[in-house]
Amino acid sequence: MSKNLFEQIGGEPAVNVAVDIFYRKVLSDDRISHFFDDVDMERQAAKQKAFLTMALGGPNKYSGADMRRGHAHLVARGLNDSHFDAVMENLAATLQELNVPPALIAQAAAICEGTRNDVLGK
Amino acid sequence: MASITFEGNSYRCEEGQSVLDVLLAHGVAAPHSCRSGSCQSCMMRVETGELPESSQAGIKETLRVQGYFLPCICRPGDDLTIVRPDTDTMRLEATVSHVTALSDHVVCVGLSSQTPISYRPGQFINLFKDDATARSYSLASVPDMDGELRLHVRRFANGQVSTWIHEALRPGDRVQLSPPAGDCFYLPGQAEQPLLLIGTGTGLAPLYGIARDALAQGHRGPIHLYHGSREPAGLYLVERLQELAQQYANFRYFPCLSGSEVPDGFLPGRALDLALSHAPELSGWRIYLCGNPDMVKLARKRVFLAGASMREIHSDAFTHQAA
Incomplete structure (x- = not known):
């Protein structure tokens, strides 16, 4: 296998560019912004970066159990499939804006999809 | 456990x-x-x-x-x-050189030290009233210009430290402070970048330091300072900042009043709203936000949504709550 998804996209520098765009979309999205509103923005941006790194197949240290624990308080506040879908949409839109080829966007979407049940505590 | x-x-x-x-x-x-x-x-x-x-x-x-x-x-x-x-790692000693009124509620405290204290304007120190009681204050001074540390202290009705500063502190008193810390300061290197500074109350202190520091370091891009308060009495250093705006073509000062009394020369409205109405598109700007914690929190979000990059948004490391 040649370069992986994370390397093809451009590695950490690409993720740094994507974080601002992605987080701005999420905060402007009425369907999900309330889940992101009441937290420290710096910390939140660090989390978005960790999320994008993971979604793009980069190095990450999150297990399924971490995902469950990390989102349990949001599930208690009503986090469901529709919100997960909204995040997926924002991710795809971010990558399109950065001219990432559709095949790579599909790979990123597949990685995220793999975390759905853990994130939603199913 | x-x-x-x-x-x-x-x-x-x-x-x-x-x-x-x-x-x-x-x-x-x-x-x-x-x-x-x-x-x-x-x-x-x-x-x-x-x-x-x-x-x-x-x-x-x-x-x-x-x-x-x-x-x-x-x-x-x-x-x-x-x-x-x-x-000795955590405490420095300084002498009060003066306590000067800036308005009815705010004093400027000058602190000098025999061993020079190295800092950047906009960083903060903790001033100790006694071993267990300290409050954080931002540095409004610029090392090369002022030759001493300067803090702006607003008096709060039940504030232990601010009451002590306003009522008891005298020139010549020895006080203890922590070494300057924090990362809300001007960094040279992008002299053409536009800077937006928004502050309320004594959140002006770090911004006053940052703006003068940027000008002294030859910043050429626009520097827009919005200082907000409800009442006219809440704004201070107004004339000094107007002079600075006359002296430097790239520096602009907007004193903003959100209450009903708005004399000539002041802008009606909140500092944050006015700043965003003048500059609705902030991509490429560097932003400094200081003062009321709720304002700072809201402002971080609004300037980010207006296009400022997260890395370019700096804010006070601490809150200016009743102290």
């Missing part, structure tokens, strides 16, 4: 309790102020045991490697033996 050993006593740390909570619950006179991991006035050092990484957030590297951490945000998983910080 972790245990905390401090000055010969061991205390149990219950689930969810911070090290500071545990110490205060047992009557230990531990200095503290913000209780949210930003002012660093509670800093201590670990001798044995593993610290959670997050408990060292924002501490400078040289102290971090020595085991300095913030008890107020430390929820340990491991047993810890901790000690007070070494006095």
Whole structure:
């Protein structure tokens, strides 16, 4: 296998560019912004970066159990499939804006999809 | 359940309790102020045991490697033996050179020191009233221009430290302070970049330092300073800032009043709203936000949504609450 998804996209520098765009979309999205509103923005941006790194197949240290624990308080506040879908949409839109080829966007979407049940505590 | 050993006593740390909570619950006179991991006035050092990484957030590297951490945000998983910080690392001594009224509620405190204190305008220090009581104040002075540290202190009705400063502090008094810290300051290198500075109340202090520092370092891009208050009496240094705006073509000053009384020369409205109405598109700008914590929090979000990059948004490390 040649370069992986994370390397093809451009590695950490690409993720740094994507974080601002992605987080701005999420905060402007009425369907999900309330889940992101009441937290420290710096910390939140660090989390978005960790999320994008993971979604793009980069190095990450999150297990399924971490995902469950990390989102349990949001599930208690009503986090469901529709919100997960909204995040997926924002991710795809971010990558399109950065001219990432559709095949790579599909790979990123597949990685995220793999975390759905853990994130939603199913 | 972790245990905390401090000055010969061991205390149990219950689930969810911070090290500071545990110490205060047992009557230990531990200095503290913000209780949210930003002012660093509670800093201590670990001798044995593993610290959670997050408990060292924002501490400078040289102290971090020595085991300095913030008890107020430390929820340990491991047993810890901790000690007070070494006095000479954590405390500086200074002499009050003057306490000058800037308005009915705000004084400027000048502090001089025999050994020069190195800092950047906009950083903050903790000023100690006694061993256990400190408050954070931002530095409004610029080292090369002012030759002393200057703080702006607003008097709060029940503020222990601000009342002491306003009523008891006299020229010649010796006081203790922590070394300057924080990363809300001007960095040279992009002299053409537009800068937006928004502050309320004594949040003007760091911005006054940052703006003059940027000008002194030859910043050529626009520097727009919005200072907001409800009442005219809440704004200060108005004439000084107007002079600065006359002196430098790239510096503009907007005194904003959100209450009903708005004399000539002042803008009606909130500083944040006015700044965003003048500059609705902020991509490429560097932003400094200081003052009321709710304003700062809202402003961070709004300037980010207006296009400012997260890396370009700087804000006061601590809150200007009743002190």
